[in-house]
Amino acid sequence: MTASARTGRLVLLVEDDASIGRAMTDALESHGHRVTWCRSGSSATTSVEAELPDLVLLDAGLPDIDGFTLCRWLREQHADLPIVLVTARDSDIDIVVGLDAGANDYVTKPFSTNVLLARVRAHLRSSDAVDPDAAISLRTLRIEPGSYVATIDGQPLDLRRREFELLLYFARNAGRALTREQLLSDVWDLHWESSTKTVDMHIVSLRRKLGDAVEIVTIRGVGYRLVVP
Numbered sequence: 518m519t520a521s522a523r524t525g526r527l528v529l530l531v532e533d534d535a536s537i538g539r540a541m542t543d544a545l546e547s548h549g550h551r552v553t554w555c556r557s558g559s560s561a562t563t564s565v566e567a568e569l570p571d572l573v574l575l576d577a578g579l580p581d582i583d584g585f586t587l588c589r590w591l592r593e594q595h596a597d598l599p600i601v602l603v604t605a606r607d608s609d610i611d612i613v614v615g616l617d618a619g620a621n622d623y624v625t626k627p628f629s630t631n632v633l634l635a636r637v638r639a640h641l642r643s644s645d646a647v648d649p650d651a652a653i654s655l656r657t658l659r660i661e662p663g664s665y666v667a668t669i670d671g672q673p674l675d676l677r678r679r680e681f682e683l684l685l686y687f688a689r690n691a692g693r694a695l696t697r698e699q700l701l702s703d704v705w706d707l708h709w710e711s712s713t714k715t716v717d718m719h720i721v722s723l724r725r726k727l728g729d730a731v732e733i734v735t736i737r738g739v740g741y742r743l744v745v746p
């Protein structure tokens with residue numbers, strides 16, 4: 518174990534497959550993370566109670582407990598803990614269930630190690646964000662939450678209040694998959710029964726105003742993800 522691996526951020530890996538777990542542990546440790554590897558849901562809950570990790574990589578298919586159930590439990594205990602669901606099931610419904618269970622993001626097997634590491638870095642970065650008024654810069658886009666100003670290359674965008682709030686929410690969750698229901702409840706403060714068409718209409722308008730500064734990608738059957746080109 519290297520010095521950085523001893524001092525790095527703690528990733529809790531919950532994965533029962535020995536070869537996948539070993540490969541993930543090696544990749545994470547070689548990039549400076551500390552890793553606690555648990556092969557079952559029950560050992561994962563014990564581990565979380567012993568030391569709170571900075572991020573959880575959670576396999577959906579575990580021998581003793583459903584990964585979605587464990588995800589829900591983790592979310593109830595720790596509202597701000599980044600959870601990335603790792604699933605072999607890439608059907609839309611499993612992804613939606615996972616995100617609704619409180620996962621911040623998901624990766625489907627087989628996955629590229631580089632993509633996995635990039636997601637881990639992104640989620641550890643966004644969990645560091647503390648000041649709600651701190652400006653956010655994503656390439657040429659700059660957002661100043663305190664003054665409701667967003668600019669591209671220094672030029673102010675003409676955004677309606679809700680468009681601004683939606684953009685801010687996307688920026689704070691850059692790279693994460695966000696469901697329409699999540700957007701409705703967190704940006705509009707409405708429940709899922711409300712029409713998700715509202716979300717889609719605002720996205721269309723926001724995309725037009727953003728041009729190619731950042732991209733709001735549609736994830737079919739799930740929702741949207743903000744991508745910085």
Ligand code: CA
Nearest residue numbers: 533576578579
């Ligand atoms: Ca498994």
